[in-house]
Amino acid sequence: MASIARLRNVVLDCPDPYALARFYAAVAGGTPVVEEEDWVVLRLPDGLRLCFQLAEGYTPPEWPRADHGSQQVHLDFDAGPAWEDVDAAEKKVLALGARLLRREEDPVAEDFRVFADPAGHPFCLCRIG
Structure with a gap:
């Protein structure tokens, strides 16, 4: 098309x-x-x-989605093929001022971790795989 x-x-x-x-x-x-x-x-x-x-x-979006609103938009970033890559990227974005919103205890269950940037927009660090 x-x-x-x-x-x-x-x-x-x-x-x-x-x-x-x-x-x-x-x-x-x-x-x-x-x-x-x-x-x-x-x-x-x-x-x-x-x-x-x-x-x-x-006003930043609410995460997880609130009944009265939505997250509007979020960005996904490829962090690398291994969880060690995502772990390293997580430490770096947290040091820059990001806030962790969701981290699965079982890394096999999800291929991403959710953060909020300093203004509150959700973004994900994703495992390529």
């Missing part, structure tokens, strides 16, 4: 665009570029653009 358009950006609302862009730059690479005081762009090494937009009165 022919496409209608090409995905340009994934945009996350947040209270501090530059701080959140720096967080994701440490996770996925790239350098944040302030295009406007309320808009920061992070071009990832693979060419995808994550953008961060100032949202006055920002």
Whole structure:
């Protein structure tokens, strides 16, 4: 099927665009570029653009999903083929300010771990496999 358009950006609302862009730059690479005081762009090494937009009165999504809302959107990151890779990535994102939301006690049951970024958006570190 022919496409209608090409995905340009994934945009996350947040209270501090530059701080959140720096967080994701440490996770996925790239350098944040302030295009406007309320808009920061992070071009990832693979060419995808994550953008961060100032949202006055920002309220983070609830996780797990609340009855009255949803998580809106979340990002999945491949951490590597082995749980040791995910363990190492987990330590790094926690040191950057992420918050653990879900970690299965039985790693065979799930291939991902769920975190919240510093602004509260859920994201996953996934085991490639």
